[in-house]
Amino acid sequence: MNKPKTCTDTFRFETQPFFEQLRKAISNRTVNTQNLIECKDDMLFAWNPSDCCVIAFNWRLAQTKGDDNVNFQTLIPSTPVDYVVNKVTASHEGQYLALSGSRGVAIMEIPCRYGPNGQYKEGKPRILCTTHILDENYFASNTLVCIQQVRWHPASPKDSNLMVLLSNNSIRTYDEAKLQHIWKIGPTPCAPTRSSLPYLNSLGDTAVDFDISAPRVTAMANANTTLNTTNNDTTVNGGASTKNVEWPLVILFGNGNLYIALIGLDTDKPRIQGPLTIYPSTKDNYGLDSCTILALPSNPTTLVVAESSGRLFHMILVESEAELNNSENYDENGLKYEPCEWIVNVVEVVELEFGLKSTENKDDENNQIFLKADINNDSRYFVYHNAGLHAISIEFLPTLQRYFEDNGDSIDIESILSNFKGNSEYLVALDAKLNAVVGFCLLQSPPGLVLVLSSGQVVTLNVITNPSFLRNIRSSASSSENPKETTESAMLNSKVFSGSFVESIRQMLASGTTQPILKLNERTPKESLELLLDAFQRLRDQYISKHDSVRQKIEQRVKILRVLDEQQRQEVAELLQEKCKLRENAEHLAEKYEEINDRQQALMKSLHEILRLINLRMPSALVAERNFSEQINKIHAITKDLANNIAACKKKMEKQQRITTTDKPAKVLTLQPKQETVLKEIIGESNTQIETQINEIKRIKKTLNMD
Template sequence: MSCVLYETKLANHQIFLDIKNSLSEETNYKLRNLIELKDEILYVWNSVESCLFCLNVKHLDENEAETPYQKLHLVSPPAFAVERLMSSECGTRLCLWGSRGVTVVELPSRWGRSGLFDSGNQTVLCKSFSLDERLLYLAADIQRVHWHPKSMSHLLVLVSDNTMRLYNIALKAGPKLVRTFTVGHKPTGALGRTVLESLGDAAVDFTATVDSDHLLILTGNGDVYMMACEQDDKGSLNAPLKGPLSMYPSADDNYGAESCSILALGTLDSPTLVVIASAAGVLYHCLLLPDASEEAGDGYALYVVESVELNIAHTQNDNDMHNVYPVHLYRGPRGAYVCMHASGVHAVNLPLLRLIREYAAAIDTESDSILSAISQQPSSARHLLCTSGNRVTPPVGLAVTPAPLHTLLILCNSGEMLSRTLEPQELEEQLYKEMQLRNPALDQDDINNILKEQQKLSFTSIMQEVLAREASQPLLKLDKKEEPDPKECLEVLTEATVRLRAEYMSRQRRALDVITRKVAALRALAKQQEAWREDLQADITQVELQSAVLKEKRDYAEKFQDDMKYRCSAVFRSLRRGASSAAERRTLCELQAHARAARDAAAAVQQLKVNAARKSEELKRWEEEYQKKQTVLGRSHSDTISSILQQQTSKISTLIEETKLLKDQLGVA
């Protein structure tokens, strides 16, 4: 696919004009990624209608005419604000997640020449389900969600209480919590989570290593922990937590106290390169190697090779980005990765990856030259998009197109789609290995029913959580005889106003947003259901007409069948009675006479054949005796014998012809 497709056809498509309204109504400026490109299908999340817009990019490239997009409505739309879209490796599922929940969408099948969902229908209903709605929505914040690196049917969810939850989403009974891992200190008390976040002990991100054998977990203070994701023979995860990993050379601030994102890059034939991003826009490139200081030799350490500082220009009103990690990392083509932040998008080129692969495959004489090249070719950051202005307007979507020409698709907050070419033009293809996780203890029907009930979350519970106040407001009782001075009145009024804004008005606005989102989703679903109902009614009418036609044909067939049955019954009755007409009796007598004549003629013919055979034997015997006697007959005797034989031969011929005539007349074979 050429750049012209992304710059003209895709950028001017109707899908981005329709998605613009949903982006303009969002007042939350957290970093989001609401697009996903998988198997040449572009998915875009519409928060107003609570549905997915999808467009077949390949079909758009091959057809000059306008290619319409499809709407994927969910059976169970998410009750939370969606912040990220994430496709599975096989492309059959989509994961929608935000800080308050996770929803998995089962994508329908694609067929037809265009490769569209449900043969190209404008709207398609998709199966969807949420993971632990009650816990994730009410009790914790989600930091990061990843597909399990060794299974396409499991999800890993990092929660703000320093736990990582593993879910199996491929079961017929619904999603199931397989196991919970503790990745740090558990918060205790009402302010436990706040204390962990302020001290930087809360886990903020995690990623899988290149070989998919370990998970690297990043905390806010820059510490990196390692957890194995192997499976033992019994099917339960064997995941001991190691760390924090040592970082060399050592630094007093541990290379930044506001770490926010982590990413692992590389190939299987070279060491893993770990990228750690801080909130200040500094990127640290580290090599994950065995720790030489440990005696056991099975530990790992991070060796910092270089750091890259991004040119991030924040706006004057930085309060809009409260509690938002400003840098997100995305895998790009081989030798590059992409950073998205509040002020735009950066692309970082990594010649270090290529040099590390060359160093791993080089001989001893070439090692020194490659090491010198590593120090002479530092990584470089390229500012692809700048969105800084009077207010915070970060990008809302980012996707990388497949080979051969890798293009970065960026969806702006205004609904405009931009495309930028990335270099190098080789994409590292990471394929996840499929592994089935089994836990016999969770396969019981009773436990499945309990988990299924616990996952349900009513809209009333959501509204109660939104409107719940953190501080109580006492009733104001003043002495009516004493008149308060203006200063006290101003203080009471100011405090009441602040409390009203903080504890009531803001929550009312949140409740309004939740209700608006729910109503919009229900209206969109109701509208689609009404269209489906009309289609079903038309199908019912068509079936009724076909049923009437078939009923008439059935009645005619039944009438014809009854007539045939009556005629057959009449024939059977006449045969059982044995009654026959005079012509039939005469014909029967003639047939019987001919049969008797045929039998007599056959007997006569048989007798003639016997006589002929006997005469032949006698003649043969006479000839033998005549030869033995050597008697010479006279001429008169010879003539007499010849005449007798001729007479016998003529008689036999006459009898044979008469016999054939009789056979022909009687029809005897």
């Protein structure tokens, strides 16, 4: 029977055999904050410290089936891992696991997955996996060298390139078991006699962490069409130009200095630049006890630097606009530092709240802080440490990224970023001496988080992909209940309160912290009382004081609005009087307008009649009329000539008739039928033309009244 999910175990993982086995393995063990679990796609991996093996669990299969019968698989290393493992890191494609501790690191090959349930080797319970212990003899002979950080190379062709940062300011790169390169990134620490702590460690000049920024591609001229690897960069040659792919490693030192090492897959000696200039500058260079760095996938790259005191710095890594000088610096060991091509702008500082502290170590303000990027949201990351778990949202990142994607010509960082403030949520509160963090990982589809504690408790929570959705839902919840009242109140508020005032109230009421989930063991009455008093004090400091200041500001605003209301009432009364006067004047002007309009209409009619008469009396006032008159005169002359010709023809015909009647009969001429037909046609056409012209002349005379 399934155990119902609780508010702290929404995925119902606590009853799974995977976590029961992990609970047995870590029971009765005093541990500091570490990360023994890892999630890659639908597989959960955990290091079993008691059996020195890895256990794997298909968590999505368990969610689909909805029961507790999905067993885990045990991945046994082929080579025994005899050092203390405190971190499990999966490669980018999930083909390898890195098992790292302060005194050793190993690479385990993950077997193939097949079968109906998508498990390794069709669900085989125990699988022997090929495991490579990296430089075992080196760590055994160098007792002062510790591993600071391990990260997989993002451009590894076989997903097998691992980079290991050591406390002697060097980075070792491996391809499975093969050591490829040793990169020096700083001076080598040396320990004095009768001491196990090197000089540079105590001064903070040792690299403590690194992360990989976005690559950049540079072009080189005069190259052959081959595939080469130079000493510094991975190069892809084609034609007359070569493209160099450089991966900037952002390296953090304990004193807060930042360096960049430009590396490729086959780089023998990296190009090191630094320390980077940080703006705005401060005396302490933004911290003297830095411990962790995180590079978020954005454009430009956003860096998060954490101090062990609980301060987080949100920085932007941008290319420097100043001209680079060709001068190169060398340290005592001959390590070359090139001029910096980047600068760092600090946007904001977030103070973490350590809600619960052990009563035995109340004065201990330093904690090892670990950062993990959110795989579901690029503008959010998680912080886990001895006092619990935080979720930090970088509000300015989406706006800044959209601006750079639009290819803006210039940017005023202060004007764009001044309106945004990071949001810190305290999710889980712990007492490190009694209940430390053993593992933390993130899930996808559905998004969630898994937190395993040293007491065996498992915290699983759903994660909102975009935190702004929650704010939109909260703001629209009341409007969905009564939209009419909400619309009226919104209109009233928009008239009474300006946007800046409402925004200031929201900022004053905004809570920088959240009430975390408490995961505690049994405490004495005195400790419980101290916890209750601390909660009351936090309530007074963080909530009641804010409401008091908001109340005072609203009262002041109400006084101002009352004075404005009285003034507006007086102005309204004066405006009503002016309205009455204007209405009377408008009626009087309307009557005058009607009279004037009637007079104007009568005058316009008279004017039109006068113009018509003038046009009739003018003989040829217009050019068109003059031309028409000339054409009519010509036609009249032509028709007159034609009439004279017709009269002459008639006289000749009469004369011929008289002659023919008085004279002797002449010889009769006979025409041929064809000639007679032609003459008749000619005479008919002439008669038709004459009749047409006569009709035209009559019509013109009638038109011109020339009868």
